[in-house]
Amino acid sequence: MKALFIGGTGTISSAITRQLAESGCELYLLNRGNRNDELPAGVRIIQADINREEEVSRLIEGHSFDVVADFIAFEPAQLERDYRLFHGKTKQFIFISSASAYQKPLSDYRITEGTPLSNPYWAYSRNKIACEEYLMKQYREQGFPVTIVRPSHTYDERSIPLGVHGSKGAWQVARRMLDNKRVIIHGDGTSLWTLTHNSDFAKGFIGLMGNIHAIGESVHITSDESVTWNQIYEIIADALGVKLQAVHVSSEFLAACSQDDLRGSLLGDKANTVVFDNSKLKRLVPGFTATVRVDQGIKQTIRHILAHPEYQVEDPEFDLWCDKVIGALETAAKSVTE
Missing domain, CATH: 3.40.50.720 (NAD(P)-binding Rossmann-like Domain)
Structure with a gap:
C-alpha cells in the first residue's frame, strides 16, 4: 500500500x-x-x-x-x-x-x-x-x-487526558496534585467519558x-470502555502517588470564568456523557478491539512524563486561575451562610 x-x-x-x-x-x-x-x-x-x-x-x-x-x-x-x-x-x-x-x-x-x-x-x-x-x-x-x-x-504518552487544563497543557494539573493543592473537576465528576x-x-x-x-x-x-471524570482524576492521582484533592465546579461557571474556549471544549464536549457504539467499526474491521485499559494507559503516560522533563511545562497563569475560581466559590458559599 x-x-x-x-x-x-x-x-x-x-x-x-x-x-x-x-x-x-x-x-x-x-x-x-x-x-x-x-x-x-x-x-x-x-x-x-x-x-x-x-x-x-x-x-x-x-x-x-x-x-x-x-x-x-x-x-x-x-x-x-x-x-x-x-x-x-x-x-x-x-x-x-x-x-x-x-x-x-x-x-x-x-x-x-x-x-x-x-x-x-x-x-x-x-x-x-x-x-x-x-x-x-x-x-x-x-x-x-x-x-x-x-x-x-x-x-498518548506525551499528555495527560484531562477535562480542564490551561493553554500550556496538562502538566500544571499534575503539579498541583503533587503539591497537595486542590484541582478542579468540571460538574460533579459523575458524567461518563471515553478515552482512547x-x-x-x-x-x-x-x-x-x-x-x-x-x-x-x-x-x-473509540474504546468501548466508559469511566467517570472522578475515576479519571483518581487514576492520575494514584499514578502520581498522591491523594486527590478535588473541587467540583459547574461547567457553566468554568466557561464563564475562562478566557480560553472552555465553553466549546466543556459545554460542547466534555461536560456531556458520551458512550460510543462501535458496531459499525467492528463490521468494517473485524476483530477490532481497544486493548489499552484507561488506568493502564494513564499510568504509562504518567511514567513517561515523569521521566521526560521536557513535557513538564509549567503554567503559572492557569495555576493562579484555579486558585481564583476555587476562592470565588468559597467566598460565595460563605456569603450565603453568614
Whole structure:
C-alpha cells in the first residue's frame, strides 16, 4: 500500500505512522518537518507547507496513492484545496473529523454514526461538520472516494487526558496534585467519558485504509470502555502517588470564568456523557478491539512524563486561575451562610 499523510506526527497520527512503518507500508508524510526527528525508519518525507498549494502540486506530480489522509484540516477551504490536489490521484481520501460534532446536548447518550451532527457551543465542531458536508457532496457528485473518521478523546504518552487544563497543557494539573493543592473537576465528576489510547485508534484506522467498504462512510474509532471524570482524576492521582484533592465546579461557571474556549471544549464536549457504539467499526474491521485499559494507559503516560522533563511545562497563569475560581466559590458559599 502506498499512502500519504498530511501531518503524521501528532497525537493521533504518530501511532498510525509507527504501526504502518512496521508493516512495510510505503508511507509518505507531507509536513513542514518540525517534528520529524523521531520518525521510524523507512518513512518518506515530502517537506512542504500544505497551504502552499502550487508547491505541493509540483512535489506530488507523478505520484498516485492508495490512501491520502489529512490530519490537520479544520475548515472547508482546506478540504477544497485537498480536493483540487488529490482528485484523481488517490483511491481513498480519509478526513479526520471529530466526535465532538455529534449532537449537543445529546438526545441519547449512546452515540452511533447516525447520531445527528449539531454543536451550537463550539465553532471547531461546526467547522468539522461543514468539512464533512463538503466532502460528502464531492463523493455524491464527483465520485471522490471519501472516508470520514471521527476520533473522540485520544491520548498518548506525551499528555495527560484531562477535562480542564490551561493553554500550556496538562502538566500544571499534575503539579498541583503533587503539591497537595486542590484541582478542579468540571460538574460533579459523575458524567461518563471515553478515552482512547492512540495505539488502539491506530489499529482501527489502519483497518479502514484501503477498505472498499469504508468508501462513502463515516466511522468513529473509540474504546468501548466508559469511566467517570472522578475515576479519571483518581487514576492520575494514584499514578502520581498522591491523594486527590478535588473541587467540583459547574461547567457553566468554568466557561464563564475562562478566557480560553472552555465553553466549546466543556459545554460542547466534555461536560456531556458520551458512550460510543462501535458496531459499525467492528463490521468494517473485524476483530477490532481497544486493548489499552484507561488506568493502564494513564499510568504509562504518567511514567513517561515523569521521566521526560521536557513535557513538564509549567503554567503559572492557569495555576493562579484555579486558585481564583476555587476562592470565588468559597467566598460565595460563605456569603450565603453568614
